[in-house]
Amino acid sequence: MSSAASNNRRPGPGRPRHIPASDTHADPRDQILAVSARLFVGQGYAGTSTRDIAEAVGIRQASLYYHFAGKPGILAELLEMTVRPALDRAGDLAQIESPEAALYLLALHDADSLATLMHNIGMLPACPDVSQTPEAQEYAAARRQLREAYGSLAVECGSQDVTDTIAIRQLGDLILSVVESVIATRASGDRVTHMELHAVAASALRVCGVPQAQIEVAEKVAGVMLDQMTEEP
Known part of the structure; x- marks a missing residue:
């Protein structure tokens, strides 16, 4: 996905900013991203x-260019936010011996991220005026990496009936569809609950043909791993 260079952030202070007094301590880049997310999704x-x-x-307007080269850099960073947390978590899963628990944890983390991203920016990649941009192509490449991570875990824990009939790429796509369902839930105006997030993670395992008893074990192991990750400095 986009690097700091692709965002073209320029060094040095910008021109005087005209912002409400209550927001004077907010990071300007964060403000720009939050406002852009709201506007891109809304209009x-x-x-x-x-x-x-x-x-x-x-x-x-000139001050904005001290933080981003323009709209493409802003869009690239927003799109990256929709996949980067899950990709980073996928890189931490080697320590988990159980592929079922690893898949559960990755799906849970991914769904939670999409459920809490500002202004439901998970919607952006599907927008027609976004999908054909170079930034969307970069996003698509990162999403393919995530699909491969899901597919690899799915093959490890999937039943033979599933893995013999569904290609690894299709499995990855199916799991991504399950996880990304939280975007539609938010778009309908509903809040994604803690229980629903766990239901999404469990459904990712069901797609692979994992029995319910193993899903329950995976949930417990994933919970222990989450606690350990939270305690780490």
Whole structure:
């Protein structure tokens, strides 16, 4: 996905910012991302200008360019937010001996991330005015990495009936569809509950043909791993 270079962040202070007093301690990049997320989701990427973003943040339009080169850099960072947490977590799963628990944990973490991202930016990749951009192509490459991670775990823990009939790529796509269902839940105006997040993780295992008894064990192991990860400095 995009690197710091692709965002073209420029060094040095920007011009004086015009923001409400209550927001004077907020990080300007975070403000820009949050406002852009709201506008891109609400009125479309093509329908949002850098002037719109700057005015909503409360800064001069020129000041925005001290943090991002323009809309593409902002979009790239927002799209990365939708896959990076899960990709980072996928890299930490080698310590888990149980592939069922690893898959459960990855799906749970991914779903939780999508359920809590600001302004439901998980919707952005499917927007027509976003899907054809170069930034969306970068996002798609990262999403393929995530699909491969899901597929590899699915093959490890899946039943023979499933793995003999469904290709690893299809398994990865099926699990991604289950996890990304939380985006639609949020779009309908519903809050994604803790119970629903665990249901998504369990469904990821069911797609692979994992028996219910093993799913329950995987949930317990994943819970222990989560506690350990939370306690780590």
